[in-house]
Structure formats: structure tokens, C-alpha cells
Amino acid sequence: MTTVFTGETLTLAHVGSTLEVTLHRSVPGAACNEIGEQSLVELERVAAYLREGAGGARALLFSSSVPRGFCAGADLRALYYGLVAKRDAGDSPEVAVRAFIDRIHAVFDTFDAVPITTIAAVHGVVFGGGFELALTCDVIVADKTARFCFPELRLGLVPGFGGIPRLARDVGNGVVRDLLFTGRSLNAQRAHALGLVSQLVAQGEAPFVARKVAEQAARFDPETSAAAKAFAKPLPTEWLAREKDTFCRLFTSPVVEAALRKFVTSTDARPYLP
Numbered sequence: 312m313t314t315v316f317t318g319e320t321l322t323l324a325h326v327g328s329t330l331e332v333t334l335h336r337s338v339p340g341a342a343c344n345e346i347g348e349q350s351l352v353e354l355e356r357v358a359a360y361l362r363e364g365a366g367g368a369r370a371l372l373f374s375s376s377v378p379r380g381f382c383a384g385a386d387l388r389a390l391y392y393g394l395v396a397k398r399d400a401g402d403s404p405e406v407a408v409r410a411f412i413d414r415i416h417a418v419f420d421t422f423d424a425v426p427i428t429t430i431a432a433v434h435g436v437v438f439g440g441g442f443e444l445a446l447t448c449d450v451i452v453a454d455k456t457a458r459f460c461f462p463e464l465r466l467g468l469v470p471g472f473g474g475i476p477r478l479a480r481d482v483g484n485g486v487v488r489d490l491l492f493t494g495r496s497l498n499a500q501r502a503h504a505l506g507l508v509s510q511l512v513a514q515g516e517a518p519f520v521a522r523k524v525a526e527q528a529a530r531f532d533p534e535t536s537a538a539a540k541a542f543a544k545p546l547p548t549e550w551l552a553r554e555k556d557t558f559c560r561l562f563t564s565p566v567v568e569a570a571l572r573k574f575v576t577s578t579d580a581r582p583y584l585p
Contacts, residue, residue, distance in 0.1 A: 315360060318353040320344070323360065329525040330368035332357055334375040334382060342383030344375055346440045346472075350386070351414055358421040365427060369529035373448060374432040374518045381431070381457070384439025385472070391571035394563070409559045415440075415472050416555060422447040423477070424546050426537035428528035432521035433457045434514070438496075443472035446481070449544060452521040453499045453508040460496035466574070467566035471558030476550035482507055 315323040320336035334344040344350070360366065375381045390408075397404040422429060422444075431445040434454045442459050445451050463470050469491070479487050482505050490497060503511040512520045528536065561567060 315366065316353075316356065318349075318356070320350040321353050321357070323357055325366060325368060326522070327526070328369040328529040329372050329522065330361075330365050330370070331372045331374070334373070335377060337377045337379075342438075343377040343379040343436060344382040344441065345384065345386040345389075346382065346415075346444075347386030347389040348411075351411070351418070354418045355414065358418045361421055361425045365425070368427060369533065370427055370525035371422070371425065371429040371448075372432060372518075372521050372525050373430070373444065374521065375434070378435070380435025380441070381433040381437045382441025382444055383436045384441050384443075384462075387466070387571055388575050391568075391575050394568060394571065405559055405563045408562045409555075412471055412555050412558060416551060419443065419447050419473050420546060420551070423473075423544075424541075426540060427533070428525065428536060428540070430521045430524050430528075432517035434517055438462060439470065439474075440472045443470060443474035443477065446474060446477035449540065450509045450521075450524055451502075451507065452510045452512060452517045452524060453502060454512050454514045454517040455499050456514050457499040457502070457508075457517075458496040459490075459502055459507070460494065461490050462494045464491065465494055466570040467564055468561050469554065469557050471554065471562075473551050473554060475554055476547040478507075479550075480544070480547060 313325040315325065320334065322333045322335060324331050336344045336350060361371070365371065393407060394404045397407050428450070429448040430450045430452060431448040432452050433445055434456050437445055437457050438460045439462060442461060461470050461474060469475065475487060475491065486505055489495070499508060499511055502508040510520055
């Protein structure tokens with residue numbers, strides 16, 4: 312293994328022909344691998360490395376070393392305090408959140424369209440922005456503990472990191488509406504039956520199986536693989552832009568501020584769960 316960099320929230324390393332991103336942000340009292348400013352900065356470094364050629368890697372693998380799961384989504388506490396700080400300073404919270412969302416989309420679009428095979432190895436919590444990160448990948452390998460969820464409507468929001476257009480690309484719109492409008496979670500077995508998860512494996516085995524998938528993908532001609540990916544997995548650009556607009560418009564509503572305040576002040580050990 313050759314490490315490219317180790318940050319506060321993730322590690323980027325070459326393992327054979329595969330480039331591996333291991334999420335490792337675990338904060339006491341928080342969920343797991345929540346995506347805030349520091350996470351975004353480090354994800355931007357990964358995206359830049361991919362745009363520069365990925366160091367010759369033939370596949371990209373995302374996984375998490377945090378036992379609780381893959382990723383619980385956006386750092387809601389940081390979003391709330393940022394909203395309050397901008398409002399109190401007389402600045403526009405919508406301008407700030409638009410800048411953040413634009414940066415997230417630039418990174419996730421890079422992951423989505425990079426001309427190598429991308430795999431997400433997931434377990435436990437795969438919620439909100441974490442679900443959206445997994446959806447940028449070509450293949451999702453899930454262990455039996457994985458649960459997928461879009462809880463955003465509970466906060467007065469829609470998913471903002473590209474989740475709905477990417478999910479609709481992979482499954483029927485009826486499934487998308489069910490997850491979006493109810494906020495219910497989807498277990499790994501059901502996700503596999505729907506075709507969202509490519510391989511369902513035993514607990515703790517997702518990274519191992521995902522590496523085998525990456526090794527298999529790396530055997531093919533890179534130009535052919537890139538052409539096949541561009542054909543089979545087009546980027547839903549217009550729909551992604553509409554999602555950003557909707558998220559930013561909703562974000563500054565009193566409903567969202569109240570919901571975020573409730574989340575931040577909750578004494579529930581896991582207030583993000585359905």
C-alpha cells in the first residue's frame with residue numbers, strides 16, 4: 312500500500328491497481344463520517360487527484376473504518392451554527408450554502424464521471440449525504456448491516472448532494488418517492504432485491520469483496536471501460552442543477568432552522584435515525 316495522504320477525515324492510498332478512500336471521521340457524541348468543511352476539503356483533494364489521472368489507478372474504492380457505518384450524511388451541527396452565524400452577521404445564509412453545495416456537487420460529479428470503475432463498500436449507516444456519496448459509484452457492495460435512508464424531509468429539506476437524480480438513474484421512481492416522502496430506511500436485503508446493491512455480503516466482508524470487484528474491473532482495456540461507463544452511466548446534469556436550486560431555496564426557511572435547532576439540542580443518542 313502506498314499512501315497519497317492521510318487527513319483528519321479520510322485516507323487516500325494506492326493498493327495495487329486500486330485507489331482506496333477510507334473514511335475515518337469519528338467524533339464523540341456525533342454520528343459517523345459526517346460531511347462538513349474539513350471532510351469537503353479532503354474530498355476535494357481526492358477529486359483533484361482523480362482529475363490529474365488518479366496516479367494511474369484502474370479503480371476507485373470508498374469504504375469506512377468507523378464501526379457504526381459508512382457515512383451519516385452532512386454535518387448538521389455545522390450547518391446549523393453556520394446558518395445562525397451568517398444570519399446574525401447580516402450576511403446571506405443562502406449565498407454561503409450555495410457555495411458549499413456547489414463545491415460538494417463538483418466533487419461528487421467528479422467521482423460519478425471519473426473514467427475508471429468506482430465501488431462503494433458500505434455497512435451500517437448509509438444516510439443522507441453518505442447515501443449520496445455511495446450513489447456516485449458504479450457498484451455498491453453492502454454487508455448485511457447496511458441501511459440506506461434519505462431523512463432530509465424531516466428537516467424541511469430535500470437531499471442536496473445529488474441523491475435523487477442519481478438514485479432515480481438506478482432504481483424505479485416509485486422507490487425514490489417512497490424513500491424521499493416517508494424518510495424510511497431501506498435494509499441491505501431490500502436494496503439488493505431492488506438492484507441498488509450489486510452484491511450483498513456477510514457482516515465485515517464488504518471491503519474484501521469490493522477489492523475483488525476492483526481487481527476484476529482493472530483487467531479490461533481502460534479506454535473501453537471508460538467508453539462503456541460514459542454510455543451506461545450518463546450524468547443527469549440538468550436534474551442535479553434543479554436539485555441544488557431547490558435545496559438552497561428551502562435551506563433558509565424557518566422550518567429548516569427550527570428542525571436543525573431541534574437536532575442540535577436533542578438529547579437522543581441517535582437523533583438522525585428514522
